Amino acid sequence: MRTSLCALCKENRSVIIRPKDRAKLCKLCFINVFETEIHHTITTNNLFHRGEKIAIGASGGKDSTVLASVLKTLNERYDYGVELILLSIDEGIKGYRDDSLETVKRNAMQYEMPLTILGYEELYGWTMDQVVEQVGKKGNCTYCGVFRRQALDRGAARLGVKHVVTGHNADDVAETVLMNLLRGDLPRLSRTTSIVTSTPSASSDPASNTNIKRSKPLKYAYEKEIVMYAMHKKLDYFSTECIYSPEAFRGSARTLIKKLEQVRPSSILDIVRSGEDMAKLVPGNDEGCGGTCSNSIPVADEEEGGCGSANGRTAGGEMATMEQQLAQNEVASENALEVDLTTPKVNGQRNDRHNSGTVPLPNRRKGKKGGEAFIPKKAPTKQTMGTCERCGYLSSQKICKACVLLEGLNKSRPKNGLEISYDSQPKEESSVNGIINGLEKTAIAGD
Amino acid sequence: MEGDQTINITLGFLGGLDKLVLGDLDENQMAIRLSSRTETGKNVNLKYLFKHIYDNLLVKSERLVPKRDPRYDENDPGKQLPFEEAASVLIENGKIRGGNLVVINEADWECIADDLAEELGVEVVADEMEISDGDKIEFVTTLHGG
Ligand SMILES: [Zn+2]
Numbered sequence: 001m002r003t004s005l006c007a008l009c010k011e012n013r014s015v016i017i018r019p020k021d022r023a024k025l026c027k028l029c030f031i032n033v034f035e036t037e038i039h040h041t042i043t044t045n046n047l048f049h050r051g052e053k054i055a056i057g058a059s060g061g062k063d064s065t066v067l068a069s070v071l072k073t074l075n076e077r078y079d080y081g082v083e084l085i086l087l088s089i090d091e092g093i094k095g096y097r098d099d100s101l102e103t104v105k106r107n108a109m110q111y112e113m114p115l116t117i118l119g120y121e122e123l124y125g126w127t128m129d130q131v132v133e134q135v136g137k138k139g140n141c142t143y144c145g146v147f148r149r150q151a152l153d154r155g156a157a158r159l160g161v162k163h164v165v166t167g168h169n170a171d172d173v174a175e176t177v178l179m180n181l182l183r184g185d186l187p188r189l190s191r192t193t194s195i196v197t198s199t200p201s202a203s204s205d206p207a208s209n210t211n212i213k214r215s216k217p218l219k220y221a222y223e224k225e226i227v228m229y230a231m232h233k234k235l236d237y238f239s240t241e242c243i244y245s246p247e248a249f250r251g252s253a254r255t256l257i258k259k260l261e262q263v264r265p266s267s268i269l270d271i272v273r274s275g276e277d278m279a280k281l282v283p284g285n286d287e288g289c290g291g292t293c294s295n296s297i298p299v300a301d302e303e304e305g306g307c308g309s310a311n312g313r314t315a316g317g318e319m320a321t322m323e324q325q326l327a328q329n330e331v332a333s334e335n336a337l338e339v340d341l342t343t344p345k346v347n348g349q350r351n352d353r354h355n356s357g358t359v360p361l362p363n364r365r366k367g368k369k370g371g372e373a374f375i376p377k378k379a380p381t382k383q384t385m386g387t388c389e390r391c392g393y394l395s396s397q398k399i400c401k402a403c404v405l406l407e408g409l410n411k412s413r414p415k416n417g418l419e420i421s422y423d424s425q426p427k428e429e430s431s432v433n434g435i436i437n438g439l440e441k442t443a444i445a446g447d
Numbered sequence: 448m449e450g451d452q453t454i455n456i457t458l459g460f461l462g463g464l465d466k467l468v469l470g471d472l473d474e475n476q477m478a479i480r481l482s483s484r485t486e487t488g489k490n491v492n493l494k495y496l497f498k499h500i501y502d503n504l505l506v507k508s509e510r511l512v513p514k515r516d517p518r519y520d521e522n523d524p525g526k527q528l529p530f531e532e533a534a535s536v537l538i539e540n541g542k543i544r545g546g547n548l549v550v551i552n553e554a555d556w557e558c559i560a561d562d563l564a565e566e567l568g569v570e571v572v573a574d575e576m577e578i579s580d581g582d583k584i585e586f587v588t589t590l591h592g593g
């Protein structure tokens with residue numbers, strides 16, 4: 001069969017053509033280059049520090065499985081001196097996570113990493129099944145999405161881990177850049193483009209346990225190469241059965257990106273780079289540092305863990321609906337905020353226009369109507385994003401969405417009004433039900 | 448008689464396509480036999496194979512009636528995903544949908560197409576590459592399951 005030789009070793013048959021530069025590599029050189037590039041991402045961005053304990057947000061899917069495998073390899077090869085653990089979130093929907101959690105348990109053994117599975121029950125006092133029982137099927141989507149968004153950070157805080165890495169890849173980032181571009185939301189584009197983000201702490205003390213750093217070591221890795229890597233390394237990952245429908249807008253962005261990739265494979269990294277360049281132009285973002293300067297780590301975005309996220313990736317159907325609903329809620333709340341800020345002036349003008357018979361344009365988020373002075377919709381990012389008074393999580397409101405939802409749930413709870421506390425101290429493991437910690441316990445369940 | 452000749456190939460479906468195409472089998476592979484020539488007497492190529500998969504494997508897949516999809520409602524035809532849309536996860540308008548990889552004998556098909564283009568000095572459309580007896584052709588979705 002017609003085959004070419006690897007561009008690097010010039011010995012073996014090439015099996016992959018790299019999307020970023022069309023170089024054709026053999027299996028061994030590809031694996032080596034893929035790992036080395038992630039090492040390069042980690043070192044040039046100073047993602048890790050010796051002695052650091054790092055939780056890998058693990059869903060059992062391809063991205064987080066590849067991340068765990070590569071980080072283990074690199075930690076040994078380059079002696080990072082970091083301690084890697086796996087952290088998985090169980091929403092508490094009967095049957096929904098069973099297969100993926102089994103995969104994570106096998107991964108824990110394969111990579112010899114301790115695994116903690118934290119349920120919504122431990123984190124919030126409610127499983128999703130209980131929420132559904134309480135609020136019915138209709139509204140529960142909102143709860144699941146809001147809870148999921150914070151779960152990894154809260155889980156890490158419980159374990160006393162200050163750094164969570166997620167499997168977001170270049171395709172995910174490109175997708176988010178595109179979505180925010182299409183929404184005209186540059187502040188959010190700026191936040192989600194950053195390779196490192198942080199969750200503000202409940203305490204103003206920067207050393208507090210709840211000040212969780214998040215990073216994306218696979219940010220420049222193509223999804224295609226992640227899958228190829230998993231395939232060639234024969235990694236054990238879980239694939240969701242239903243691969244149909246992320247929420248419509250994200251799905252369209254994803255389809256567009258995959259189509260662009262077919263025509264021009266470098267598009268994906270080009271979009272990521274464009275996103276980074278645009279981020280530098282957003283007020284409040286320090287130029288040039290790419291968000292990694294110690295003083296200017298952007299806050300984690302509330303939406304970051306959308307359908308495309310490593311740990312929040314939906315299995316389709318039901319979960320996709322949750323995402324969609326949540327996205328709508330977010331837009332709604334943002335619009336409400338916006339109206340508050342701009343009401344006097346805009347309303348006055350709008351009334352005048354009504355009188356003159358002009359039909360007002362739909363309330364566009366930015367730029368308002370043609371010819372009028374530009375009114376910035378939002379103050380720069382950092383001022384609009386505060387922290388929840390109750391739990392300390394990132395929030396644009398005084399009380400974050402999770403706490404608002406929990407308050408409602410807890411009030412209406414028939415008996416046993418269990419209040420969940422958000423103290424920043426890591427809990428004793430024995431006090432957290434359902435935690436599977438360490439290999440000894442996971443070995444029981446593994447096969 | 449050339450027209451009677453057949454080729455044996457192995458198909459693999461990975462990354463979630465296994466359950467989609469093959470159902471709850473433990474296997475993610477299947478052996479199939481194809482005629483070595485098309486009706487017009489040409490050697491069979493990937494495009495021909497994709498059509499074969501679409502017409503013979505996908506239409507039989509119960510998973511392509513996505514009952515767990517919220518848009519699906521058994522009693523409401525308006526909420527049933529048309530077969531074409533469901534099958535488009537892998538094949539759309541006779542072509543492999545972006546986000547799926549095709550791996551032929553462990554090599555990325557784009558890589559093979561590029562090799563062939565270099566060898567022949569002309570542009571090569573990947574779907575028009577011929578398949579041969581003994582080939583192992585795998586399909587991998589990259590779309591979900593992060
Ligand atoms: Zn090589």
Ligand SMILES: [Zn+2]
Nearest residue numbers: 388391400403
């Ligand atoms: Zn809160």
